[in-house]
Amino acid sequence: MMEIGGLSKSYDGRPAIADLDLMVADDEYLTLLGPSGSGKSTLLRLIAGLERPDRGRILLNGEDITHKPAHLRGLGFVQQNYALFPHMTVAQNVGFGLANRLVDPVTDPAELGRRVDAMLDLVGLSGLGGRMVSQISGGQKQRVSLARTLVTEPRICLLDEPLGALDANLRERMTVELRRIRETLGVTFLHVTGNEAEALAMGDRMIVLDGGRAVQVAPPDEVFGRPATARVARFVNAYNLLEGETRDGAFVSGADRLPLPAGVHARAYAVRHDAVEIGDQAPEGWPAIEGRFVTAEFLGSRVLYFFQRRDGGIIEVERHLSQSDPLRFAQGEARVLHWDPAAAHLFGEDGRRVDAAQGGRA
């Protein structure tokens, strides 16, 4: 188990990680989602020991490792660019850590070979051990990089955008593979990514990093269904996010007025793409916005419709084709977009979620 407390790091006075707290459990797949510049690579490098924090502590199984050198931490780190040793074969790359590490090196060649072969099997590279790393494909390099780290049995394996450099097809296969390998070994993965779909699909838990802070730590379905801040709602890329202010018990954004629960004061209003309905008229008391049809995007099992609001903003509406037939609209056709008031997510002055039940602030 790893505990991080009050971790801070700034570069030239600009904070990259600000007072971050985090708990990483044993045997879990944790994904860390953050836009570029959110400090996610910095966090990983701080945990790995490749950067020194300005403040804060990192405890690994109760031991303070904040100032321990990287090679004594017993953590694994799979780099984004793979960083394979170019002058070695695949098998030499995988066996390098085992044979050369300071603590408990494996000196028996037979034992080394056996463990390297077993690991190559696990990542699906059996028989490729004799190749030079310049002579294998990108996906294979990714697996070598992973195997090289996992064979040393790290206490936690840090992965820096491991799928970022792979093409879409390979990425989907590796997604499944990564989960399988992790479950086989029972090692904790901390997987950093800028891709919301990857973070949602892979993690047992998910951390959303924003401005150097963990703004939400929760299972993916909760991050997706109940984003903690307006910016989280933006990162998961499934919400229409309206900005405006509360006046006379209603949310005013541009030319539109949306009813609010009593006593709630919101600055941002989010509604999921698939919660919006398209019609001629909204049911009594439902929030509604008038939009002119711009275009539709066919995505196989679902269709995204784009409507333009009176003040120019775009509202996206998602409809699953398993539940309804595709709709046809004329260019510029005006429709009333409406949704169940319960589908509204409201965010206050500080960007944090405000719930009707809590009453919010007056």
Next chain:
Amino acid sequence: MHHLKFLRGGLAVYTALFIAFLYGPFVVMGILSFQKGPEGGPQFPILEWSTYWYRHVLGFAPPSRVAPLPIGEALVRSLTLAFATMVVSTVLGTLTAQAFRERFRGSGLVFYLVVLGMIVPGVLLGLGMALLANNLGIDRNWWSTAFVLHVVYTYPFAFLVMLAIFNRFDRSVEEASWMLGVTPARTFRKVTFPMIFPGVLSAMLFAFTLSYDEFPRTLFTAGSDVTMPIAIYGTFAVEIHPNLFAFGVLTTLFSFALLSVYGILMALSVRRARMRATGIQEEIA
């Protein structure tokens, strides 16, 4: 098109002249080294073709009025000095370049201090070193005062070569090794060094050749036991015989032999890598 033809012709002439001036002296030296001896002098025409001067250099010729070249000991000294300089300068240059991978306080100043060694005119440096040694009562020797100046002179070259190598070096590879539990020292030996080795080789070649034919710094600081370039210069002062040319041809051939061995080794390693690559293609098929 017409212009292009003209330009091409011009460039061809330019290149021909360049090559003529580059190799002309060597060709002349090569021809004159086969002059008849011991009567023939270092000028045309060739009285009669002979290998007399080669035998003279190697000590097989019968004694004559031309004294043998005093190069035996000087050559050993020069090679020893060049080798020691090469080792020290390459190690220093590599370590300094390694330090410059991180920005540190005063790095700009240190950079110029190191590079100063190759900018300051050699004659001044040699003279200065000689005066300093005299004032401090230190004997001037090829292995002490001259050696120090050789290192001062070649170290910046080795440093700059290694700096260029480290500029292109991907440090995430080292980080990967540390994260596998390998100490920084072992990482340097097992990962960094093999990757920068071609650069180290270039730095070594630079340091060796620069030291081997260094003249002005050595002239003032080597004391009475001189190095090769100075020994040869010393024979100019008396009279020039074609045995110098024969010696020049022999050293050049020696250099070519070394380069050929280097080239063959490189070619072999490239072929091995390619064979491994084709072996893989068969595996895929």
